[in-house]
Amino acid sequence: MIEREITGRLTALFEQYPFVTVTGPRQSGKTTLCRAAFPNLHYVNLEAPDQRDFAESDPRGFLAQLGEGAIIDEVQYVPQLMSYLQVLADELGRNGLFVLTGSEQFRLSEAISQSLAGRTALLRLLPFSLAERQRIGASNAMGDVIYSGFYPRILDQGLEPRQALGDYFETYIERDVRRLGEIRNLSSFRLFMRLCAGRVGQLVNLSSLGS
Structure with missing residues (x-):
C-alpha cells in the first residue's frame, strides 16, 4: 500500500483533537488510510446493517464496546451518534479518541456542525x-x-x-x-453530469447548461 501524502497530518491532528473526521469521495482511500495510520484502533463500519442497527438502537452501548478509541467508518449513516460522541469527549477530556470517516459531505457536515464543532479536526481526502x-x-x-x-x-x-x-x-x-x-x-441530474463532463477544461456557461 502506498503511504498517502496526508498521513502525517492525520496522525498529528489525532494528537491535537478528540476526533479527526476524514471526508472525501467514495473509494478515495479513506478506510485504507485510517486503518494503516492507526492499526491498533478498533474498527467498525456503519455501512454494515448490524452495526448500524446497534448504533441507532443503543448508542451508549455501541460506543462502550469500542472503548476509548476507534475508527468509525461511514459515520453519516447514524448522525444522532454525534451527540453521544460529544458527551463522551467532554467526559474523558483528552485528545486522540476517535477517527470518523464519511462519504456524504452534506449530511456529515450538518451533523458535525451541530455536535462536534470545535472538537474535531476536518481532513478531506481526494484520490x-x-x-x-x-x-x-x-x-x-x-x-x-x-x-x-x-x-x-x-x-x-x-x-x-x-x-x-x-x-x-x-x-x-x-x-x-x-x-x-x-x-x-435523477434523469435530469444524470444529463447534467454528462453535460458537465463534456465541458471539462472550458469556461462555465450556466446558460448553456440550463438549456
Whole structure:
C-alpha cells in the first residue's frame, strides 16, 4: 500500500483533537488510510446493517464496546451518534479518541456542525495526486491520466477504467444523490453530469447548461 501524502497530518491532528473526521469521495482511500495510520484502533463500519442497527438502537452501548478509541467508518449513516460522541469527549477530556470517516459531505457536515464543532479536526481526502500515481508505477502521460484517472482502486487493481468509472457513476447516483431530497429528478441530474463532463477544461456557461 502506498503511504498517502496526508498521513502525517492525520496522525498529528489525532494528537491535537478528540476526533479527526476524514471526508472525501467514495473509494478515495479513506478506510485504507485510517486503518494503516492507526492499526491498533478498533474498527467498525456503519455501512454494515448490524452495526448500524446497534448504533441507532443503543448508542451508549455501541460506543462502550469500542472503548476509548476507534475508527468509525461511514459515520453519516447514524448522525444522532454525534451527540453521544460529544458527551463522551467532554467526559474523558483528552485528545486522540476517535477517527470518523464519511462519504456524504452534506449530511456529515450538518451533523458535525451541530455536535462536534470545535472538537474535531476536518481532513478531506481526494484520490491520488500525480505524485502518488507515479509512486505506484502508473504512467503520468497526459492520455493515460485522462483515461485512467486517479482513483486508487482502479490503479492498484488494474481495473478497466471505462467499466470501473461507469460503475462508480451509477453508485454515486443511486446511493448518494438519491438520498438528497433536493434532487428529485435523477434523469435530469444524470444529463447534467454528462453535460458537465463534456465541458471539462472550458469556461462555465450556466446558460448553456440550463438549456
